[in-house]
Amino acid sequence: MTGHIVPWNYPLQIFGRSVGAALATGNACVVKPAEDACLSLLRIAELAAEAGLPEGALNIVTGYGHEAGAALARHPGIDHISFTGSPATGAAVTKMAANNHVPVTLELGGKSPQIVFADADFDAALPVLVAAIVQNAGQTCSAGSRVLIERAAYEPLLERLSQAFGALKVGPSTLDLDCGPLISAKQQQRVWDFLSDAQHDGIAMAAHGEVVAEAPEAGFYQAPTLLRDVPPTHRLAREEVFGPVLAAMPFDSEDEALTLANGTDYGLVAGIWTRDGDRQMRLARRVRSGQVFINNYGAGGGVELPFGGVKHSGHGREKGFEALYGFTTLKTIAIKHG
Numbered sequence: 001m002t003g004h005i006v007p008w009n010y011p012l013q014i015f016g017r018s019v020g021a022a023l024a025t026g027n028a029c030v031v032k033p034a035e036d037a038c039l040s041l042l043r044i045a046e047l048a049a050e051a052g053l054p055e056g057a058l059n060i061v062t063g064y065g066h067e068a069g070a071a072l073a074r075h076p077g078i079d080h081i082s083f084t085g086s087p088a089t090g091a092a093v094t095k096m097a098a099n100n101h102v103p104v105t106l107e108l109g110g111k112s113p114q115i116v117f118a119d120a121d122f123d124a125a126l127p128v129l130v131a132a133i134v135q136n137a138g139q140t141c142s143a144g145s146r147v148l149i150e151r152a153a154y155e156p157l158l159e160r161l162s163q164a165f166g167a168l169k170v171g172p173s174t175l176d177l178d179c180g181p182l183i184s185a186k187q188q189q190r191v192w193d194f195l196s197d198a199q200h201d202g203i204a205m206a207a208h209g210e211v212v213a214e215a216p217e218a219g220f221y222q223a224p225t226l227l228r229d230v231p232p233t234h235r236l237a238r239e240e241v242f243g244p245v246l247a248a249m250p251f252d253s254e255d256e257a258l259t260l261a262n263g264t265d266y267g268l269v270a271g272i273w274t275r276d277g278d279r280q281m282r283l284a285r286r287v288r289s290g291q292v293f294i295n296n297y298g299a300g301g302g303v304e305l306p307f308g309g310v311k312h313s314g315h316g317r318e319k320g321f322e323a324l325y326g327f328t329t330l331k332t333i334a335i336k337h338g
Contacts, residue, residue: 002027003078008034009139018082021323030059087312106314110268113146113261118153120273138244142269154250165226168209182220191243262288268309271297
């Protein structure tokens with residue numbers, strides 16, 4: 001029996017990558033969806049029942065994290081927990097599961113860097129750099145929320161990024177624009193607090209998008225924002241905003257780029273943009289992250305690519321064959337013949 005605590009930002013996708021592997025390896029699953037986004041998982045459970053999934057194989061339990069989530073994490077009948085969420089809540093879930101010696105797969109967010117060298121293909125990189133922070137209004141654990149640019153290319157690329165950000169439009173999904181709303185007023189306030197800190201500390205705004213006039217006033221819309229020359233020690237360079245805010249900073253050498261890239265508590269995903277094959281491999285080995293994309297960025301990649309992090313981004317892997325190992329238990333059987 002496995003327990004799954006699913007967040008609000010990608011409820012169906014994270015359900016699929018977690019529960020799919022657990023069911024495939026023969027487990028029954030108990031799923032606690034986020035209270036802000038539970039309807040899709042309730043519907044998928046109905047569809048599974050209609051399709052003939054055996055009774056009891058998939059169970060959805062709604063409720064608040066401190067009630068339903070905590071009950072699931074500490075339940076003695078659970079053999080494995082999969083949790084996606086914040087580092088603080090992940091630590092609490094781990095402590096509760098530890099009372100029953102239950103293993104936990106943790107995916108706890110990130111502050112993922114895109115490292116861009118002067119020899120990179122800017123035409124190929126530019127739309128990816130923008131999409132990696134605008135996707136889902138930046139509410140993505142693997143969002144490319146930092147762009148580290150070699151100093152020789154810093155101003156030219158920043159100018160192109162500024163033009164791209166200035167052209168971004170934000171509004172409701174019915175308009176099919178570049179960026180939609182944040183999940184809640186609480187999340188919107190969190191983004192505002194980061195931007196307020198940036199303004200107070202004199203961090204320059206290079207560009208921002210536009211919330212269209214047709215956007216409902218009651219919606220939680222946030223214009224994508226590009227900040228430049230962000231000090232590496234500032235919270236904007238170190239903490240997860242979970243909104244469409246991109247922090248840009250220059251570097252002068254590979255070693256400095258790696259110091260900046262590895263200079264946060266997180267280690268989920270990294271992007272490396274360079275035509276130099278030796279440099280690609282050097283950096284891929286030295287950057288501390290669970291996934292490294294070279295001259296592309298997948299914000300987690302396909303279902304065949306194991307996904308997970310190091311440091312405060314968590315441990316364990318979902319997706320790929322590695323996920324199957326997490327939902328099974330190795331047993332050694334030795335038989336003497338004769």
